[in-house]
Amino acid sequence: MIQAYVRATAPRGRETERVGPFLATYSPDDHPMLNYAIPDDGAQPTPAEIDALTAAYRRRGRLPRLEYFTEVAPGLEELLVEAGYALERRVPLMTCTPAGFADHPAPSGYAIREPESGEDYRRMRSAQNRAYGEPADVTEEEAERAEKSKAAGVTSALAEDLATGEIAGGGVALEIVDGTTEIAGIGVLDTHRHRGLATALTAFLTRDAYAKGAHTAFLTPGDAGIARLYARVGYRPAGECVHLSLG
Numbered sequence: 001m002i003q004a005y006v007r008a009t010a011p012r013g014r015e016t017e018r019v020g021p022f023l024a025t026y027s028p029d030d031h032p033m034l035n036y037a038i039p040d041d042g043a044q045p046t047p048a049e050i051d052a053l054t055a056a057y058r059r060r061g062r063l064p065r066l067e068y069f070t071e072v073a074p075g076l077e078e079l080l081v082e083a084g085y086a087l088e089r090r091v092p093l094m095t096c097t098p099a100g101f102a103d104h105p106a107p108s109g110y111a112i113r114e115p116e117s118g119e120d121y122r123r124m125r126s127a128q129n130r131a132y133g134e135p136a137d138v139t140e141e142e143a144e145r146a147e148k149s150k151a152a153g154v155t156s157a158l159a160e161d162l163a164t165g166e167i168a169g170g171g172v173a174l175e176i177v178d179g180t181t182e183i184a185g186i187g188v189l190d191t192h193r194h195r196g197l198a199t200a201l202t203a204f205l206t207r208d209a210y211a212k213g214a215h216t217a218f219l220t221p222g223d224a225g226i227a228r229l230y231a232r233v234g235y236r237p238a239g240e241c242v243h244l245s246l247g
Helices: 002-009 047-059 076-082 118-131 140-152 197-211 224-231
Strands: 015-019 022-026 036-039 065-069 086-096 110-113 155-161 167-173 180-188 216-219 236-245
Touching: 002 036, 002 065, 002 180, 002 216, 015 047, 022 047, 076 086, 076 236, 086 224, 110 197, 118 140, 118 155, 118 167, 118 180, 140 155, 155 197, 167 197, 180 197, 197 216, 197 224
Parallel strands: 036 065, 180 216
Antiparallel strands: 015 022, 022 036, 065 236, 086 216, 086 236, 110 155, 155 167, 167 180
């Protein structure tokens, strides 16, 4: 169910191509994390098909990468490693349903809300970038893309310091497809961490998704510490996702 959701949403705003038992996606942005292939269920590619996938990304000046949930294609990782691909990371898949959801309000002195203007979207994206150790600058195109994502069903949330007006972090809930949504991009600035903002952002987006008809929300935390924050909202382990690439 979760992999089907990713197959449906990953192509949005990207060029796609079928290469053997893979759906290759290419983003206008050359950031490696935004360009990856997704295997078909039960994929058992031949060496020639893996080579063809590698060549497809090389032709576009993109790093050959895959992201997928291991239960979909249990034997694929071994085949890719044999072909020279290396494991970037293995992250847990966590899901939450309305029955297990635990709400968490914004901590004192902060507001969690949706962006209300183009400037809000720009500042939110800048905070997310900084939280992930990336440049703070946000291009006009990036800000416009974030603002327009609302029309495509994406819900954004930002954390605002009420005393200073600083945007301390943000996150998104992607479009709902067949009752499922992904919570992603939760990021909080170093100077505002350990106050419950990541938990409150996750709760806000999850609660909003349920109000709009979702029955399952999922996310992939970057490490065990972050996973514990999501567990406070009701997210529970449900599998794993692997990222592999060929440098």
